[in-house]
Amino acid sequence: MKEFFVLLKDGNKPSLLAAIINTVIAILKGVAFFFTGNVAMFAEMLHSFGDAANQLFVYIGSALSKKAPTKRFPNGFGRLVNLVLLFAVIIVGILAYEAIIEGWHHVIHPTESEGLWIIVGVFSLAAILEFSVLYKAGKEVLHETNTEGTGFAPIIKSFSVLSKAKPATKLVFMEDLVATSGNILALIAVFIAHYTGFLAAEGYASIIIGILMFYVVGRIFLDNARGVLGETDxxxxxxxxxxxxxxxxxxxxxxxxxxxxxxxxxxxxxxxxxxxxxxxxxxxxxxxxxxxxxxxxxxxxxxxxxxxxxxxxxxxxxxxxxxxxxxxxxxxx
Incomplete structure (x- = not known):
């Protein structure tokens, strides 16, 4: 057990930070959904819980992958982080499916949400927090790829060098990019539903958020499947x-x-x-x-x-x- 905690010190720090922040965001969204019944809030709550669980697994997996080789495992534990990420994307896939199903139900049977400014406040705060994690992950991407950049470079330049980053950092960056986009999309849908009466907009937003989550699932699955098999660099x-x-x-x-x-x-x-x-x-x-x-x-x-x-x-x-x-x-x- 002592060795486990020692290894955790070398875990991927951006994923730990992201897990903590996404847990806080998920709880806020859960409370907001309870009081407002907003379906886009429900989808984003699932998204945030999925991201938090994912990123916690990533942090633990990245730490354990640094364990020194043993007689039983002479090649070391490097591929463990890939196995953990493959397991983690299953969770995101399930939550993405739930977000799409719930969104579709709302499109067919739209209902009006309550507490507009509660919803706006939570989505706005979540977008700011998610963006801060995204920026931190972008800085880590630049650091791992020896790429220089200040200002908005961690966001802009990260796309061109993302494939060279470590698997854990890449997952955090992609998940929080989708999470930030999802919060903004949900916020737009709420305003459309409130001011135009097109209540199905929130359902469509939930469906799009679920599809974006599936995109992350696909990208991360393919990247880490190659890693488990032992990919040539x-x-x-x-x-x-x-x-x-x-x-x-x-x-x-x-x-x-x-x-x-x-x-x-x-x-x-x-x-x-x-x-x-x-x-x-x-x-x-x-x-x-x-x-x-x-x-x-x-x-x-x-x-x-x-x-x-x-x-x-x-x-x-x-x-x-x-x-x-x-x-x-x-x-x-």
Missing amino acids: EQMTQHIARLVMEHEAIQDIKMLSVVKEGEFLHVEVMAEVDSTLSFAEVDDIRDHLVDLILHQPNVQDVHVSFDEDDGVMTWDTAKQNATDFKKNHPEMK
């Missing part, structure tokens, strides 16, 4: 190939594998060197490459082996693309 493969080929003693790369497990990367390299090099020289080259690769972002372990140069270039793309890759990816040092 193509960008880091090119980057590490460049680092290896830049060493003057390396003639070619016979095999290079960069597999992503959760937040971590496992690297295996077989390089070709001149057969005239001594064992001591080859050992020094290995130590240098291992140290160099371990200092790259999210690399957890490295295995480097060698074979004698056969005179045939099998990894020519590494040298051909090295200059262009370095120019197009300045964040990779």
Whole structure:
């Protein structure tokens, strides 16, 4: 149990913050729904409870994934965060379905909500709080991808580099983007229903919110299904190939594998060197490459082996693309 609490200190902080804030928001929405009967409020209450549960699972999963390898699990627990996220999206999927069903019932049998300014106040406060979490998650995305930016950059720039962020941070960003949008959409629907008499607007808003939640479910499911299977990180493969080929003693790369497990990367390299090099020289080259690769972002372990140069270039793309890759990816040092 002591180890569990120690690991929690290294959990994904944006997901913990998001879980706390979404719990508070969900309770506020639940109270508002009790007094007003607003169906859009009901959908957003489900959304917030789903996000809170999701993000709590993400926080715990991201922490446990950092547990050191054991004799029983020698490859470590990196993929645990992917498994947790796959479980978490099931919860969101169920709540998304409920939001759509409830919205459809309201479209067919529209009823007028009470307490307009209670609804407006709760949705406005929720939108502000959700946006603050979204901004924090955006800053974390920029930090994890070595992207600079101030002002609104954590929101604007995050979209272009989101695929490079850690799974937990990516989920928090996407969920709170949808949550912020959902609060604004629900607020608009409330005003339309109140001032035009088109009461079904709240039901349609609930349906759209549910569809947006399903979109997050789909994106997160696909991303983490690949992670559970052990996905090759193509960008880091090119980057590490460049680092290896830049060493003057390396003639070619016979095999290079960069597999992503959760937040971590496992690297295996077989390089070709001149057969005239001594064992001591080859050992020094290995130590240098291992140290160099371990200092790259999210690399957890490295295995480097060698074979004698056969005179045939099998990894020519590494040298051909090295200059262009370095120019197009300045964040990779």
